[in-house]
Amino acid sequence: MGRPLHNERFAETALPKRTALPVFSADSLSSVAYAPDEIVLTLALAGISAVALSPWVGLAVVLVTAVVVAAYRQNLRAYPSGGGDFEIASKNLGRKAGVVVGSALMVDFTLVVAVSMSAAAQYLAAAFTSLIDHRTEVALVGVLLAGLLNLRGQQFMGRAAVVPTYLFVIVMFVLIGVGVVESVTGGLTPAPSSSWDVLPTADQQTAWSTLAMVMLILRAFSSGAVSVTGVESVAGSVQYFKKPKGRNAGTVLTIMGAISCVLLMGTIYLAQRTGAVVVLDPAAQLRIDGRAPTEDFYQNPLLGQLARSVFGLDTPMFYVVILATVLVLVFAASTAFSGFPALGSRLARDSFLPRQLKARGDRFAFTNGIIALLVAAALLVVLFRANVNGLVQLYVVGVFTSFTLTQAGMVRHWRRQRRYVHEPAARRRLIGTTVLAHVAFVLSATVLVIVLVTKFAQGAWITVVAMCLLGGLMLAIRRHYDFVDRDLKLERNSSARALPSRVHAMIIVPSVRKPAMRALAYARASRPSTLEAIVVDVSPAITTRILDEWRRLEIPVPVTVLDAPYRNSVQPVIDHLHRVRRRSPRDLVVVYLPEYVVGTWWERILHNQSTRALAGRLRFEPGVMIASVPWRVDSGDPAQTSSAGSGLQDPSSERTETR
Structure with missing residues (x-):
């Protein structure tokens, strides 16, 4: 923009x-x-x-x-x-009051x-x-x-x-x-x-002779208070x-x-x-x-x-x-x-x-x-x-909730300030300021009560519910961030600083093609303790073709074939990882995922879907790292596509994306 x-x-x-x-x-x-x-x-x-x-x-x-x-x-x-009302309420009345003010103002x-x-x-x-x-x-x-x-x-x-x-x-x-x-x-x-x-x-x-007329005037006042x-x-x-x-x-x-x-x-x-x-x-x-x-x-x-x-x-x-x-x-x-x-x-x-x-x-x-x-x-x-x-x-419920809590906070603020002011002229000014804060608090609270009483059934209850839900969500988000911060804090003797005993490398091989070979080359260059190629047996014909091609090219990496009787290509890999982790809990497992990088948005829909599903599951596995190895297919440029297909890509353009 x-x-x-x-x-x-x-x-x-x-x-x-x-x-x-x-x-x-x-x-x-x-x-x-x-x-x-x-x-x-x-x-x-x-x-x-x-x-x-x-x-x-x-x-x-x-x-x-x-x-x-x-x-x-x-x-x-x-x-x-x-910081406005949120800062005033938080510093003088505490975190929960600040959250109420924040949720009220966001709704407002x-x-x-x-x-x-x-x-x-x-x-x-x-x-x-x-x-x-x-x-x-x-x-x-x-x-x-x-x-x-x-x-x-x-x-x-x-x-x-x-x-x-x-x-x-x-x-x-x-x-x-x-x-x-x-x-x-x-x-x-x-x-x-x-x-x-x-x-x-x-x-x-009969409003003129009953309490209904008083309530109506108060309701009109609460409606006009939007100004x-x-x-x-x-x-x-x-x-x-x-x-x-x-x-x-x-x-x-x-x-x-x-x-x-x-x-x-x-x-x-x-x-x-x-x-x-x-x-x-x-x-x-x-x-x-x-x-x-x-x-x-x-x-x-x-x-x-x-x-x-x-x-x-x-x-x-x-x-x-x-x-x-x-x-x-x-x-x-x-x-x-x-x-x-x-x-x-x-x-x-x-x-x-x-x-x-x-x-x-x-x-x-x-x-x-x-x-x-x-x-x-x-x-x-x-x-x-x-x-x-x-x-x-x-309307108005949120803003007068904010006004009320803010002025309550300011009453406490000015009272606190009076402890440190001893000059008579300054104290007189401070007393006037404190009185104004008290008046504003009482008036705002009165208007808030009028609004809630006269407009609750007309729709103000929706605002109250929205404020409660938003306030609860904000407190839950704060608890989550506090937990994450505690969990990620690095101590002097933290286990996060320790090196793994060994590194097991696994390459997911959906087919014996250039992307898989590039992933294999990068895995071997990292010099892991062990290296294995993983083939998920979703289709026996495809698995047989992969193994035949593997033997024909004499690739010096052992192949592990995982059975997939329900045609799920993700769960067998997860189960295999669990077995490896149970045998060596202190070891690190790095899974290399060959991926296609194509030129247009619609081509992305046609590639890497199984890889993305597997990567999404692997992120939640402890002791497992994911290394994405991109193979760039410049489908927008025929000349580039031709060179890519002939294996003439510039090696300097390749990089390993570790997530």
Whole structure:
């Protein structure tokens, strides 16, 4: 995905604040494309009158955002290394807490991609009605596009995200500004949905006078809390910022939080002034001119309705709003494609995930992590058929689990720091920081409980199960790596340093041809203690032909014929090895496998299949080494093939591959 970058250019991948802001804030800013919808449609379960509470729910979300952003600024000052929530939880609360945070964030990043691309497909369908029945396919294309773009590296994404993200912010400020002016002057056009009748669902008929209404408001708040996400992306991506990394990340975090709060409240204000509504189940909750919507009815998302009210339908600005929203949603997914691989790399360094996730690709991107996220997000999109409301129910659980444990870790961190600070002014500052961490912890824990209580049955349980399974897998991987490290540790008197008493060499002879002779020559050159050729008697006619040819060429190596009554060419060799090992447990056995090396992929299917099966079994046998001896058949070049067939290969091109 681009020209490889030299190691010396790694410093160029660091992003200045003006570039880092669009890259890492797209996730938080884009939530305005679906967070207000979730607040409104949840309140609409109790009827149109309940939607009037949406500004108060929005204010509660803004309060949570402000506290979390302020707390994370302190986190970045204390832990500027870029380890983020995982590092804070691990160092202050222990390994298991770190694993919970790691699993929660990985699930959250996956949902960011799935929700963002599903919302993008929803907005495209609002502008181009021919895509209504193809939203899943559109979302999958978006996931693939975001993944491929991120494979080009963070520097490329920094340049690519600047225009779409800033365009979205400008367009949204214009939309809100013009809408507020029109609202004040009385020129704001009501939304088409304002004339529709919104009916409460059957279980909300008495919601105003029961606990059900309180639960509904809390559920609306938990749905709107998706706008707080994005904070964890900045905290876990400090390594991508230019120096001073922690300070720059804190500045970006503050600007991101402020813009996100303004956009959220501006959107909710316009939704209330235009009377725009969205509902969870149009067939049951909507009545248009006294009748239920037809089967081909499509409910436009909230921003689409506001753009139509402010700018008019089919005007250029209407399509600009839709385009800007779709683009920022694509780059919101790209934020997760930065955070997920970086977190995966950190977890892999601590042996909680496969160590392949540590590797950077040609463009300094964590390629394996990007591909893993791409596959996981695509599966979610398919399973939920790009349903934003269904995916949002899984959202927030992971991120607020991370927030809660992180702030609990920071409370312990600041308390520990107070022991070493004696200057009065410094202690006062530290007390203020500790109080902020306590407030953030209590608030995050409260939101987490609200989310679990109000959304567990709607799908949050899937996130909890996924976090538990992923956390258990991470602990199992860590135990495996710890066991392997202990097993491979070399002590002064380790038996691994002892030389074998003798070396037994065996050559597998499927036919008396040049590859077998080359393997025989290499085996003899190594001067083993004993040398034998192995022929597996799968077919008596072939075995007889091999033995006759062996005698005719007078090859000075004894042949051992192994009986294979069930036509299995692998098990007889394994049984023979076991007999040899029982006779001489301290001896080393080297099995030489002649192999063909051909020029094209389809030719590889035609050769070496029995050899590969045997090599796969031999790898698990103690005291056995495998030596692969390649014979190169240059099938792509007739001249080379001719020379190979005449035995004129360059000996210097041959090598023994020992596995």
